Amino acid sequence: MNYFNYQDDHLCCESVPVARIAEEVGTPFYLYSAATLTRHFQAMDDAFADLPHLTCFAVKACANLAVLNIFASLGGGADIVSGGELYRAIKAGMAPGRIVYSGVGKTAAEIEMAIKAGILMFNVESSQELDTIQAVATALGGTAPISLRVNPDVDPKTHAYISTGLAKNKFGVPMETAAALYRQAASMPNIVIKGLSCHIGSQLTEMSPFLESLRKMKAFMARLEAAGIKISYLDLGGGLGIRYDDEDPPHPAAYAAAIKAELGDTNRTLVLEPGRVIVGNAGILVTRVLYTKANQLKKFIVVDAGMNDLGRPSLYGAFHAIQPVHRTTMATAKADLVGPICETGDFLARDRELPLAKAGDLLAIMSAGAYGFSMSSNYNSRPRVAEVLVNGQHFQVIRTRETYETLVQGESIPVFPENDRPLA
Ligand code: LLP
Numbered sequence: 001m002n003y004f005n006y007q008d009d010h011l012c013c014e015s016v017p018v019a020r021i022a023e024e025v026g027t028p029f030y031l032y033s034a035a036t037l038t039r040h041f042q043a044m045d046d047a048f049a050d051l052p053h054l055t056c057f058a059v060k061a062c063a064n065l066a067v068l069n070i071f072a073s074l075g076g077g078a079d080i081v082s083g084g085e086l087y088r089a090i091k092a093g094m095a096p097g098r099i100v101y102s103g104v105g106k107t108a109a110e111i112e113m114a115i116k117a118g119i120l121m122f123n124v125e126s127s128q129e130l131d132t133i134q135a136v137a138t139a140l141g142g143t144a145p146i147s148l149r150v151n152p153d154v155d156p157k158t159h160a161y162i163s164t165g166l167a168k169n170k171f172g173v174p175m176e177t178a179a180a181l182y183r184q185a186a187s188m189p190n191i192v193i194k195g196l197s198c199h200i201g202s203q204l205t206e207m208s209p210f211l212e213s214l215r216k217m218k219a220f221m222a223r224l225e226a227a228g229i230k231i232s233y234l235d236l237g238g239g240l241g242i243r244y245d246d247e248d249p250p251h252p253a254a255y256a257a258a259i260k261a262e263l264g265d266t267n268r269t270l271v272l273e274p275g276r277v278i279v280g281n282a283g284i285l286v287t288r289v290l291y292t293k294a295n296q297l298k299k300f301i302v303v304d305a306g307m308n309d310l311g312r313p314s315l316y317g318a319f320h321a322i323q324p325v326h327r328t329t330m331a332t333a334k335a336d337l338v339g340p341i342c343e344t345g346d347f348l349a350r351d352r353e354l355p356l357a358k359a360g361d362l363l364a365i366m367s368a369g370a371y372g373f374s375m376s377s378n379y380n381s382r383p384r385v386a387e388v389l390v391n392g393q394h395f396q397v398i399r400t401r402e403t404y405e406t407l408v409q410g411e412s413i414p415v416f417p418e419n420d421r422p423l424a
Contacts (some may be wrong), residue, residue: 002036002281009327013390018325027288028305030373036282047256056159058275059085061370068092083110093221111136113348121194123149137190147195150178150301152213194272199237205249217405233272242280244367245319276370283369289361307346308379315343325362330355408419
């Protein structure tokens with residue numbers, strides 16, 4: 001459930017009409033509902049309330065400080081994948097002891113920053129990464145907490161680009177070699193083994209892959225403990241899907257119930273890394289129609305948001321519902337909703353029955369809170385859009401629209417000495 005609803009045919013975010021925000025902020029902009037963010041975080045967190053657990057929001061899904069701060073204030077932690085995300089999480093008020101660090105390519109500088117910050121654990125993805133962590137911890141004269149991210153080789157039945165737990169994916173350590181790597185880690189003087197982790201993919205709409213992975217993790221954990229390696233934290237990753245169109249993913253409560261039934265009694269702390277299920281339906285992208293046009297084959301609605309603002313339709317063929325901000329008895333027709341980017345792949349909806357909006361109308365691109373703004377770019381030299389947060393009757397810009405000045409910030413036209421030029 002979310003708080004984007006029509007009141008007298010005007011789309012509102014909580015109690016604020018979306019059109020009013022558009023008047024003040026201009027378009028396009030991302031719009032988040034604080035009540036929805038809170039509700040979705042708590043749905044996941046409460047579902048595991050009877051077990052020791054930590055809900056570490058996957059920062060990559062939506063990294064704005066204001067959004068992270070809401071989860072920090074609800075007792076959440078963060079799943080990070082870069083030094084930049086660590087910086088954001090801490091700046092937003094996340095306790096370092098509630099931060100887990102995943103990703104296949106952590107640099108020595110990022111590892112140093114995370115050890116100094118005092119994060120809960122690194123989810124280590126290779127033996128060379130483990131060596132680097134040991135070396136950095138030694139240089140700092142301290143220890144580094146780790147878990148190994150294993151690759152359980154489970155098919156998550158999702159889009160190929162966002163499946164991560166198959167042997168052919170770059171993520172994690174195969175279970176066959178992970179036991180040896182744990183033994184190696186146990187012998188390293190500056191490494192402290194904390195946990196075992198996995199993450200098999202994103203936008204999963206069925207329980208079976210999660211449970212298959214958990215079964216393998218449980219069996220593996222038993223082997224480790226028999227070998228005298230103590231696992232205090234079991235990190236199950238994220239991946240629970242949401243409804244964009246007609247999907248029917250399990251509710252967090254059902255997800256948790258199934259996990260707990262499979263897990264049985266445990267004295268370990270569960271770590272969860274949800275991203276999309278918390279923010280996906282808590283955010284929309286609001287855009288204005290610039291032009292409409294038609295040719296002998298198709299109708300096009302040209303809007304002021306493009307693939308640089310929301311890349312998911314172009315990248316994954318993802319579906320996002322399109323709703324008019326002012327609901328009228330508008331006719332619908334099969335059309336493409338396209339942006340201003342100079343690429344045929346620049347579409348937000350293709351061959352879809354859409355409201356036949358006219359120039360000046362506002363449209364809402366729904367379910368855009370996860371991997372929307374966080375994946376946006378400056379392609380075609382377009383300043384990134386504003387982000388706005390609604391709380392009840394109030395709204396606030398939580399990231400200002402970029403300007404042409406910020407667009408070229410850090411760039412310079414070099415002046416080389418004349419004689420350095422290559423000879424003609
Ligand atoms: N943990 C790890 C280690 C991850 O790699 C991810 C997502 C998550 C947690 C959070 O997964 P979630 O709960 O959000 O499914 N850009 C794509 C999604 C990429 C997901 C990458 N990893 C999209 O727009 O669909």
